[in-house]
Amino acid sequence: MEYRRCGRSGLLLPAISLGLWHNFGEGRTLESQRAIVRRALDLGITHLDIADRYGPPLGAAERTFGTIFRRDLRGRRDEIVVTTKGGNPMWEGPYGAGNSRKHLLATLDRSLERLGLDHVDVYYLHRDDRETPLEEQAGALDHMVRSGRVLYAGVSNFAPDRTAAIAGLLRSLGTPLLVHQPAYSLLRREIEGELLAVLEREGVGCVVYSPLAQGLLTERYLEGIPADSRAAEGRFLTADRVTPEVLAFVRALSEISADRGQSVAQLALAWALRDPRVTSVLVGASSPEQLAANAAAIGRLAFTGEELAAIDRAAKESGVTG
DSSP: OOEEEOTTSSOEEESEEEEOSSSSSTTSOHHHHHHHHHHHHHTTOOEEEOOTTOSSSTTHHHHHHHHHIIIIIGGGGGGOEEEEEEOSOOSSSTTSSSSOHHHHHHHHHHHHHHHTOSOEEEEEESSOOTTSOHHHHHHHHHHHHHHTSEEEEEEESOOHHHHHHHHHHHHHHTOOEEEEEOBOBTTBOGGGTTHHHHHHHHTOEEEEBOTTGGGTTSSTTTTOOOTTSHHHHTSSSOGGGSOHHHHHHHHHHHHHHHHHTOOHHHHHHHHHTSSTTOOEEEEOOSSHHHHHHHHGGGGOOOOOHHHHHHHHHHHHHHTSOO
16 A cells, blocks of 8 residues: 655555445445455555444444444554544534534544544544634634544535635644545546645645545446446435446546556546545445455556546546546
8 A cells, every 4th residue: 555644744644545435334234344444454544534424324334433443443543544524414403513613522522432432533524614613613623632532633525715714723723734525536626726726735635535426437337327336226326427428438438447457446546646635535345355446546556648638638528527
């Protein structure tokens, strides 16, 4: 595994990280979930990313991790980076959601209880809350770190200007912003416009989610929509996103990836990692074998100028965002 420094911090993260968004809620056996996590560590994937809302039901992914931690990982706590997120709707009433100090500190305690940990390595504000003063959001993160329940502060899905603003507030409090977690893929490239420049200037790392666009950037849909796929189930991906334009783009990518000796998924992950400002890409996995196949993307991360031009040309000719 390749490890990259997260912003201007001392923390190294693996180029490929495991997200527990999918496949760690109901409907999966504990043994299959344990096998995925154990394989991740065998591959050098030391970063496990969760959120309080991941499931279903709410909190299930954190509870699943807590069980796996007790059985398999307790003696290896110092070898892994565990991250979670808050601010999501989690319970009824006026304090059950949002980025108020009241909610964030309460939901962090609930997360730690489900995880079976006394601290997490990174705690993210899952999304911005424009009804809560940014000073209050930054103050809550600072308090978490100073209390010892969190080692590093992060944000996710924040706009560039709000990212710069909260980075400044946290710096003034003495708790630097470690990392931002945005969506990024060959089908969603908005962060290239301004956000990456902000992160570079502020010394903040970037861990991207959905680098495979919920499975669109694989060969899975080239022959139609499989009955057991996310698109068929409407689970995080709807069938209307499997458009002729996207399929044409993936077919073009499959030719480029074949010349590189990679799958489309491996090419897409390597492409997202081509920018040194991207610290890590988060991947989900339904099996240890799928995780290992995705992790193999690090075997060829470099692109020639001709390959990058061909990818951009294919995006333009297919009519997808690129």
